[in-house]
Amino acid sequence: MTLLHWAIISPFLFAILIPFLYKAFRSIHTGWFVLLLPVALFSYFIQFMPITRDGNTIKETAEWMPSFGINFIAYIDGLGLLFALLITGIGSLVVLYSIYYLDKKKEQLHNFYVYLMMFMGAMLGVVLSDNLIVLYMFWEFTSISSFLLIGYWYHRERSRYGAQKSMLITVFGGLSMLAGFILLYLMGGTFSIRELISQSDQLMTNALFIPAMLLVLLGAFTKSAQFPFHIWLPDAMEAPTPVSAYLHSATMVKAGIYLVARMSPLFAETSLWLWLVGGFGIFTLFWGSFNAVKQTDLKGILAFSTVSQLGLIMSLLGVGAAALHYTHLDDNIYMVATLAAVFHLINHATFKGSLFMVVGIIDHETGTRDIRKLGGLMSFMPITFTVAVIGAFSMAGLPPFNGFLSKEMFFTGMVRVLEMDIFSLDTAGILFPVLAWVGSIFTLIYSMILVFKTFTGEHQPEKLEKKPHEAPFGMLISPIILASLVIVFGFFPNILSERIIAPAVAAITPSLVEEGHVIEAHITFWHGFTPELFMTLGVILFGILLYQLLPKWKKIYSWIPERLTLNSIYDGGLVRGERAAFSFTRGYMTGFIRSYLVYIFAFFIGILLFTLWFKGAFAINTGDLAPIGIYEIAIALLLVISSVSILFAKSRLTAIILLGAAGYTVSLFFVLFRAPDLALTQLVIETVSVALFLLCFYHLPPLSRHEERMSFKLGNALISIGVGVVVTLFAISAYSTKLSESISEYYIKNVYEEAAGKNMVNVILVDFRGFDTLFEICVLAIAALGIYSMIKLRLTRRKEG
Amino acid sequence: MLHTILQLTLLLVSLSMLGLIYRLIKGPTTPDRVVALDAIGINLIAIIALVSMLLDTFAFLEVILLLGILAFIGTVAFSKFLEKGEIIERDRDH
Numbered sequence: 095m096t097l098l099h100w101a102i103i104s105p106f107l108f109a110i111l112i113p114f115l116y117k118a119f120r121s122i123h124t125g126w127f128v129l130l131l132p133v134a135l136f137s138y139f140i141q142f143m144p145i146t147r148d149g150n151t152i153k154e155t156a157e158w159m160p161s162f163g164i165n166f167i168a169y170i171d172g173l174g175l176l177f178a179l180l181i182t183g184i185g186s187l188v189v190l191y192s193i194y195y196l197d198k199k200k201e202q203l204h205n206f207y208v209y210l211m212m213f214m215g216a217m218l219g220v221v222l223s224d225n226l227i228v229l230y231m232f233w234e235f236t237s238i239s240s241f242l243l244i245g246y247w248y249h250r251e252r253s254r255y256g257a258q259k260s261m262l263i264t265v266f267g268g269l270s271m272l273a274g275f276i277l278l279y280l281m282g283g284t285f286s287i288r289e290l291i292s293q294s295d296q297l298m299t300n301a302l303f304i305p306a307m308l309l310v311l312l313g314a315f316t317k318s319a320q321f322p323f324h325i326w327l328p329d330a331m332e333a334p335t336p337v338s339a340y341l342h343s344a345t346m347v348k349a350g351i352y353l354v355a356r357m358s359p360l361f362a363e364t365s366l367w368l369w370l371v372g373g374f375g376i377f378t379l380f381w382g383s384f385n386a387v388k389q390t391d392l393k394g395i396l397a398f399s400t401v402s403q404l405g406l407i408m409s410l411l412g413v414g415a416a417a418l419h420y421t422h423l424d425d426n427i428y429m430v431a432t433l434a435a436v437f438h439l440i441n442h443a444t445f446k447g448s449l450f451m452v453v454g455i456i457d458h459e460t461g462t463r464d465i466r467k468l469g470g471l472m473s474f475m476p477i478t479f480t481v482a483v484i485g486a487f488s489m490a491g492l493p494p495f496n497g498f499l500s501k502e503m504f505f506t507g508m509v510r511v512l513e514m515d516i517f518s519l520d521t522a523g524i525l526f527p528v529l530a531w532v533g534s535i536f537t538l539i540y541s542m543i544l545v546f547k548t549f550t551g552e553h554q555p556e557k558l559e560k561k562p563h564e565a566p567f568g569m570l571i572s573p574i575i576l577a578s579l580v581i582v583f584g585f586f587p588n589i590l591s592e593r594i595i596a597p598a599v600a601a602i603t604p605s606l607v608e609e610g611h612v613i614e615a616h617i618t619f620w621h622g623f624t625p626e627l628f629m630t631l632g633v634i635l636f637g638i639l640l641y642q643l644l645p646k647w648k649k650i651y652s653w654i655p656e657r658l659t660l661n662s663i664y665d666g667g668l669v670r671g672e673r674a675a676f677s678f679t680r681g682y683m684t685g686f687i688r689s690y691l692v693y694i695f696a697f698f699i700g701i702l703l704f705t706l707w708f709k710g711a712f713a714i715n716t717g718d719l720a721p722i723g724i725y726e727i728a729i730a731l732l733l734v735i736s737s738v739s740i741l742f743a744k745s746r747l748t749a750i751i752l753l754g755a756a757g758y759t760v761s762l763f764f765v766l767f768r769a770p771d772l773a774l775t776q777l778v779i780e781t782v783s784v785a786l787f788l789l790c791f792y793h794l795p796p797l798s799r800h801e802e803r804m805s806f807k808l809g810n811a812l813i814s815i816g817v818g819v820v821v822t823l824f825a826i827s828a829y830s831t832k833l834s835e836s837i838s839e840y841y842i843k844n845v846y847e848e849a850a851g852k853n854m855v856n857v858i859l860v861d862f863r864g865f866d867t868l869f870e871i872c873v874l875a876i877a878a879l880g881i882y883s884m885i886k887l888r889l890t891r892r893k894e895g
Numbered sequence: 896m897l898h899t900i901l902q903l904t905l906l907l908v909s910l911s912m913l914g915l916i917y918r919l920i921k922g923p924t925t926p927d928r929v930v931a932l933d934a935i936g937i938n939l940i941a942i943i944a945l946v947s948m949l950l951d952t953f954a955f956l957e958v959i960l961l962l963g964i965l966a967f968i969g970t971v972a973f974s975k976f977l978e979k980g981e982i983i984e985r986d987r988d989h
Contacts, residue, residue: 724902725946728909732916739920751919751928758939761958765943770954773943774961781965785972785982792976 096154098168101138102222105131105215109208116204124203125193132189132214136182139175146172146597153224153288162227163285169224172597176436177221177345177352179594180443184344185214187572191451192336194569195458206246206334213239217345221352226275226285233271233317236346237264243341244333256329259664263316263326271313271353277306278360291359291604298363307361310353311370318350320408321378324401325660331393335454338393343400343446351404351439354411355602362415362603372412372526376508378405380529383536387543387644388651392453392463395540396446399489402533403442406504410435413507413526417603429599429606431507436598438500440590441488441583445497448576449485449544452478455569456548461559465543470553475564477574479549484577488584490541490637491534491630496583498630505530505626531629538637539644692813699816702824712823715830725766733759744803746791754784771855898949905945912938929973936966 108131116124145152152170159165170178189210196203216239219232237260245257275285281300282290290297297303314320319327330342341347354371361367382402389395414432455478456471457463472479484495491501508527555561583590640647682693706712736755743749757780764773841854841862851857859867915938918931940962947955972982 725905732912735916747925748920748922748928751932754932755916755919755935758935762939762942765946765955765958768950768952768954770958773955773958777958777961777965781969784969788973788976789982792981 095156096168098152098154098170098222099156099166101135102168102218103215104135105211105218109211109215112207112211113204116207123193123198124207125189125196128207128211129186129189129193131211132182132185135218136179136186139178139182142170142175143593146170146175147593149597149600158228163279164227165225166228167224167286168222169288170222171601172594172599173352173355173436173601174221176440176594176598177348178218180348180440181214181217181221181345184340184443184447184576187447187575188336188340188344191339191454191569191572192334194566195336195454196334206243209239209242209246210337210340213243213341213346217349220349224287226278226287226290229287230268230272230275233313233349234265234268236317236349237261237268240264240330240341240346243337244330246334246337247332250332252329253332256326256332260326260330263323267313267316267323270309274306274309274311274313277302277309281306287356287360294360294363297360303361304364304366307364307367308370310357310361311367314350314353314357315374316350317353318347318404318408319378319401320350320374320405321381321401322660324378324382324398325664327401328389328394328397331391331397335393335450335457338396339447339450339454342397343450344443347400347404348407348439348443351407351411351435354408355435355598358411358415358602359604362418368412368415370412371415372409375405375407375409375412376526376529376533378402379409380533380536381405383533383540386540387536388648389540390465392456392465392468392544392548393450395465395544396449396453399537399540400446402537403438403446403489406530406533407435407438407442409526409530410438410504410507411602413511414602416511417606428507428510429603430503430510432599432602433595434500434503434507436595436602437496437503437587437590440594441496441500441580444576444579444583445485445488445495448481448573448580449489451569451573451576452482452485455565455573458569459560459563459565462557465547467554467557468548469551470549472549474553475549477570478565479545481570481573481577482545482549484580485573486541486545488580490538491633492538494584495580496587497580499584499587501534502626502630505534505629506624509625509629527629531633534629534633535636535640538633539641542637542641543644692809695813695817699813699820702820706820706823706827711831712827713830714826729759729762729766733763741804746794747788750784750787750791753787754780757784769855771853901945901949905942905949908938908941908945912942925977929970929977932973933966933970936962936969940966 108128112124112128115127119127142152152168154168156166156168189207192206192210196206213236216232216235220229220236223229223232241257241261244260245253247253248257278290278297279285281297281302282293284290316323327342327347331338333341358367379402382398382400382405386395386398386402389398410431414428414435417428417432453463455475456468459475460468460471462468488495488497491497505527508530511523511526682689733756736752736759740749740752740756743752757776761773761776761780764770764776841858845851845854845857849857849861851861912935915931915935919928919935922928940959943955943958943962947953976982
């Protein structure tokens, strides 16, 4: 355990302290204590920046389960560091914001900060683990802590619904991811991502490669809310706003992005990867932005916008994989997609974080988030308005904010798809720029809705619960910091490029980085009259036009019937699944022992017959059969007659007597086959059990005593005949294939010399194998005690009587 | 000679056994069946005795004794059951 390991798990350790701090210092908002940790972690992680900038990495191993190859390997490269800085940096700002957002007296702060710290530690673990199983462990920690945070106001129905939904979907993805990891382990023989990447060439030819890729992608897509798994994210907006800002914009939803980026060196050579990641990403971008326009809840808009932006980053990562196929180009033009992905990842975290905080402020100061009730807040909240404008226009990709730059690079990446001549991208690839462009138009529209419907227009004081006013300064600090980052990155993107973006890109595409070189990542503001610029101009033009005409075309959203929306499919699927499981269980768990016996015997027949046939095990060997005497035939006949007539007996009494006759006949067999001890015991036991049967018969209620022959049921007859046949076949086969000699010679020789007895059966029972006898005695004792207690212990009757 | 006679006897006893079993199955009343069962027990004694002569062993003499006792106890118990409706009566003192 090095300092790095302690840093990763420090939020977990700190979480233990929080309830004590909360109880001990009731007058101080617990958030102030919590704030120290992410700030400390941020400054700790920032010192790694020079190391990764030079293309170096840090790897520290702490042994956990070495015999399984599972060790806590902390690994820092450009990508991990970028995420770690995002997590701790935005984490600090969110904690600061939550201090002013959550009320000290009304809220259960200790719960909130424990969950939040758990989440932070889990996220750090995800992005800084090199071991797949450790990564998975932290991954599930993020799911669980996110579940707890979404359900923070657990007395609300919608919160519980959202928490359950996100839990189901992300854990579903997490489990498939685990399956993918295990497949990777089976192929590569190691859980270490580094080592897997180093043998990716051999893995690619493995038959398990594609299944592993699909499973891992399923995990990434569910976590990062890609179509069609994005449905949990809008419902997760029931969480407190700091949580939404932190988890559902900046960090957790990017865990899937992280996974895709991290696994890119392993999987990205295949065309399937490019099409899956790129295709799902670009469609998610379009679908998310298209749906964001129809939302009326501010957080709903932001949720769908997050979905859409994640789709953007995802599609860039997918398209960036094409660069691997053009290694011969000195100036690899397809690298720009990966570059844009990383850049937009940072930008999105800044502007979306600030937007969520702005929405939280509006909610806090007016009591509603419904855009139909809001309007004209500009004059009441000038600072909030400014931050919102910066965030929203950066999101829409307008200059001079950082979103403009990454959006331009996004267009560049998408347009260059057309130049690719692999994987049929030159034909179907046209979808990428078209969907990207249409999605961007919708992005602009909902960004304008977000700002203009809230801050301009008519002020409607009668619809608001509170009189709106500017938020307290403390609440504004975090969004202002984020908004200023938006502007700073917008004007000076190159302070990021060399320090953070280039190492991250190098981590995503390590095969393109030559030894000793660093990736050139220069982001220029003005790149000339390129197609991208005209695309952006088109976006602005069409966006403003469509925004003006919004009421006219808004009814296209009712084209998709409610029944076919993904949410109702999910809800209906849950209900139908439960109903189907219920009716299935009710169908075969009838509550009648006879049905269960039918199942048991039917399976018995089926499995044994199949085995007999499949293994070719049936054999008849008449070689060592003993001659059959007349007595055996006579007794066997007797036995058959008495047992078959039980079936046709009219009264139960006859059946009992016939059963006794069968038992006595068996003892006759024992006599004939020279087993005096068995014969003795059998006789006595048979007599006793017949007497017991008679006792039962005597106590039957008069109603069920009527004499009726057992009714014939074909199924039962077939099954009983089947069981008889199967057992007979097995007995014959078993007798015919004797594999070893009997061990009874030893007993015969030693029964007198060793054990001083002449009765061999009794010597075996009490001497050679006395242990069995001991426990048979136990069985009898238990039976006797059980009967006694059943007769004597009448708790219910005593109560009734 | 002895062997042939033994086999013949066994056959005869078995035939009577079959007759008894017919009575056991057919009925018509329960006492008929009980008497048949008792006779079957005695027949079994005979069969076991004959068989142990055939097998030339003394090992089954206990079985004969046991069967005698059991047949007696069983028949008495059955008779009591048919007569009184129960076999072990409750003690009146308690």
